Amino acid sequence: TIIVNPTAQVNDPTDQVVCNGDNTSVTFTTNRTGGTTTYTWTNDTPAIGLLAGGTGNIGAFAAVNAGTSPVTATITVTPNFNNGGVDCSGPSEDFTIIVNPTAHVNDPTDQVVCNGDNTAAVTFTTNRTEGTTTYTWTNDTPAIGLLAGGTGNIGAFAAVNTGTSPVVATIIVTPTFTNEAVGCAGPTKTFTITVNPTPTLSSTLTHADVCSNTLFSYNPTSATVGTTFNWSRAVVDGITPAGPTSGVNNPNETLINITSAPIAVTYQYTLAANDCNNVQDVIVNINPEPVGADDTDNTCSNLALNYDLQANIDGVNGVSSDFSWVAEDNTNVTGESTTAQTGDFITDNITNQSGLDQDVVYTVTPTGTNDCTGDPFTVTITIQT
Numbered sequence: 375t376i377i378v379n380p381t382a383q384v385n386d387p388t389d390q391v392v393c394n395g396d397n398t399s400v401t402f403t404t405n406r407t408g409g410t411t412t413y414t415w416t417n418d419t420p421a422i423g424l425l426a427g428g429t430g431n432i433g434a435f436a437a438v439n440a441g442t443s444p445v446t447a448t449i450t451v452t453p454n455f456n457n458g459g460v461d462c463s464g465p466s467e468d469f470t471i472i473v474n475p476t477a478h479v480n481d482p483t484d485q486v487v488c489n490g491d492n493t494a495a496v497t498f499t500t501n502r503t504e505g506t507t508t509y510t511w512t513n514d515t516p517a518i519g520l521l522a523g524g525t526g527n528i529g530a531f532a533a534v535n536t537g538t539s540p541v542v543a544t545i546i547v548t549p550t551f552t553n554e555a556v557g558c559a560g561p562t563k564t565f566t567i568t569v570n571p572t573p574t575l576s577s578t579l580t581h582a583d584v585c586s587n588t589l590f591s592y593n594p595t596s597a598t599v600g601t602t603f604n605w606s607r608a609v610v611d612g613i614t615p616a617g618p619t620s621g622v623n624n625p626n627e628t629l630i631n632i633t634s635a636p637i638a639v640t641y642q643y644t645l646a647a648n649d650c651n652n653v654q655d656v657i658v659n660i661n662p663e664p665v666g667a668d669d670t671d672n673t674c675s676n677l678a679l680n681y682d683l684q685a686n687i688d689g690v691n692g693v694s695s696d697f698s699w700v701a702e703d704n705t706n707v708t709g710e711s712t713t714a715q716t717g718d719f720i721t722d723n724i725t726n727q728s729g730l731d732q733d734v735v736y737t738v739t740p741t742g743t744n745d746c747t748g749d750p751f752t753v754t755i756t757i758q759t
Contacts (some may be wrong), residue, residue, distance in 0.1 A: 382455035382464030393558035409457030419447035453462035477551035477560030488650035505553030515543035601637035
């Protein structure tokens with residue numbers, strides 16, 4: 375009997391593409407029967423986690439690629455057919471195991487922006503090459519104006535924070551490296567976008583009216599911690615001190631209005647907090663004070679006065695007023711009011727028996743019907759003999 379063994383044969387193993395850290399294995403097969411086929415193999419890249427050579431099937435092993443680009447290992451398998459104690463070798467087959475690297479994304483820079491400002495666009499980058507890295511991301515605070523999640527880069531957007539404290543959004547980006555249609559995920563990176571609020575005045579923007587020549591005091595407040603306050607006041611016709619003037623916090627200004635009507639004065643406040651600024655106007659009406667003029671008049675002794683005090687005011691700025699008045703004591707006359715009186719007219723009936731003209735000086739304090747008190751003025755009445 376002559377037995378002729380066939381040439382050994384091995385089916386060509388399928389090429390593989392795996393991710394760093396994934397397990398893989400290879401089972402060799404043949405179409406030869408009637409004997410036993412064994413296999414030897416070599417590996418030109420042991421760095422993938424597989425020995426440089428061996429016999430039999432390739433058992434499961436964890437693929438390794440700690441680099442930045444895919445690594446291709448070529449494995450050559452040679453079959454040997456044994457029958458009747460006779461070994462017959464056959465042609466070898468080559469196949470590859472490509473180990474993709476773990477995906478990677480560079481850590482994006484944290485951002486701090488103000489409410490209403492545009493953020494910087496976030497362009498994700500990686501050090502991986504020879505494949506394609508894609509990115510998915512999540513955002514835990516969509517209220518800042520950014521969706522709760524998405525893919526790819528994050529374009530610039532108008533940041534939103536309508537509150538009074540900073541809002542911090544945490545964005546988590548996950549990279550995926552794809553090569554030969556196999557995607558390999560990588561570790562996430564986390565960054566933040568902090569949106570600081572617009573500082574606003576929590577104190578009133580329309581102050582209660584203030585009388586002329588009365589201290590205007592305004593304490594600015596804001597619900598945003600750390601807000602600073604700077605103010606300026608432009609020139610306002612009819613108001614003294616004239617301005618322009620500026621300062622910080624409370625103006626504490628005494629403004630004078632001697633016109634006939636209220637004048638609105640605007641204080642422009644610039645607020646700053648967390649490098650975010652805002653400008654708001656605070657308006658106060660300065661009500662006019664009545665202004666009288668020192669005056670003289672004369673009358674005969676024992677003749678009732680009828681001095682019109684409102685007429686005096688009307689001759690200056692015309693603020694409708696009430697009056698209190700009192701005369702200085704003159705011992706040479708009788709009938710003058712040396713205790714405070716009220717009324718729109720001085721009506722004393724004064725008797726002068728001295729033989730000489732005598733002056734009686736009245737000090738008059740006007741108070742406008744707007745409750746603003748003006749400076750006192752004098753009315754000197756000469757009482758003739």
